[in-house]
Amino acid sequence: MVSRPTLRALANTLFVAACGLATILALTALGFILLSLVKQGVGGLDANIFTKDTPAPGSVGGLRNAIEGSLMMCALAMAMAVGVGVLAGTWLAEYGGASPYGHVVRFLNDVLLAAPSILVGLFVYELVVRPLHGFSGFAGAVALALLAVPVVTRTTEDILRLQPDALREAGAALGTPRWVTIRQIIWRGAGGGLLTGGLLAFARISGETAPLLFTALNNQFLNHDLSKPTASLPAVIFQYALSAYDDWRRLAWAGALLIALSVLAINIIGRVIAARESHRP
């Protein structure tokens, strides 16, 4: 007969081992994915990627138009998202966050934060593409902005709430109008945090594929006009990965590696800024 303390100790040991195994399993699986991504992608990463446009099957080419399209659309999307998101987050943190309407806004923002991105694509298709009779980079940017706004709103509210009320009171005591206090003191004090929020949102949208499929569509050529269909890195990866041509697939792997690396880099930069902020005296 095994004694009860022994049984408890045994169950506990098994449990700790299971948790450790789960961690090893998860890290191995994810490490394996990154490893094969690097292995398959690094061969295609050459100067052509940045200097040549997407090729016809069999000819030499790169991803220049896709990279440019992605950057243009993401930049425009971020400009829209930061404007709306920072103001909405400010309203939640400084003005109406405690009101019933504020609770509704915060709740639905949290829902939007995790909403399937493809639905945003469908919405923008009905909102922009159908009325204007055509796919455009502009529509793609609107779709990406809709995905970025909830992230910016959420981080803005969180970071503004961290600012001490003494700052607000100091502003009020000087007779400063509230909006000047917010702009000159609160926003400025939260600058690093706001930047992190923007970077996280940028990282989130730069890999999004689904909302671009039927808004920006795709474009084989270099295109600086956002009123026309525009290529994007994720959409090109999708198209090329599912193709039957080896050189297209090689480009798709290179593009996937490029996207994964940039998203990782942006996330890490955002974290470094946030960490430096929190250590500031």
Add this chain to the structure above:
Amino acid sequence: MTDAILTRPASRGAWFDPIFEGACLFAATLLLAALAGVVISLAIGGWPALSHFGLKFFVTTSWNPVTEVYGAAGPIIGTLVTSFLALAMALPVALGVSIFLVEFCPKPLARPIAVAVELLAGIPSIVYGMWGLFVLAPFFAEHVQLPLMMNAPAGSIWETLFYGVPNGANIFTASLILAIMILPYMAAVFRELFLTVPPQVRESAYGIGCTPLEVIGSVVLPYVRGGAIGVVMLGLGRALGETMAVTFIIGNAHGLPKSLFDSGSTLASTVANEFTEATGVMHTAALTALGLVLFVITFGVLAIARLLLLRQRYD
């Protein structure tokens, strides 16, 4: 003196205060408008299909752009099956990882692993999808699916379960990719949740002689119960709406999947595949109606998740 303060002219720029507040309120309202816009546009766009097919849209499986007959049962079942399978696979591992990081992991290791897990949660889904298509699917077909099919006893339930074309693009591999994708996300949120348990609660349990297993099972988990269910729902919401990774690997066949290894489709993958190539008005409407169904399902799941997590935050 008081009079002087009261009669002092308003600060320069004070006139802008209400405008600024109005702009902030307007931005917040834009968010609501966006969500409302998604619902309304999906409802309007999908209405022709919903009104034409009625209830049959949800229970029939034919999906035929030539005869213009559409039924959504295949993608609906495909979405639910892949998501719940993914959740079943990811949940125990995510729990294990987060408990290990919070309770057992040596401190110098815990932080880097936690950061790595969070970074992995941000990798775009298309990367996971490509890995699934080019690495997982061929491996799975050769080393798992074929042996299982060969060795399944004829006439048994296993034969039905393992039936399918051995190319690795099927319901099961799609669920596996989904599980790998939601795993870091769930582990990261679980970890944050466990960190909210006050140390006193944990320490008092240790103080009366509980083993770590008992502390977690009887104190920590019950303490975060509501929030933990919220995290599960968040993971489920992610899996339900995930598009690209699934589109790569599920095989994209309409109709009900006949087995675990049969190809299928989800709501999101069907929309992603067919929307730009939709031929008729009814085809587009049916696809938009699929979007509406997806919205209703995910909105329900995410709303429950947020309500449970909210309660946790303010308890």
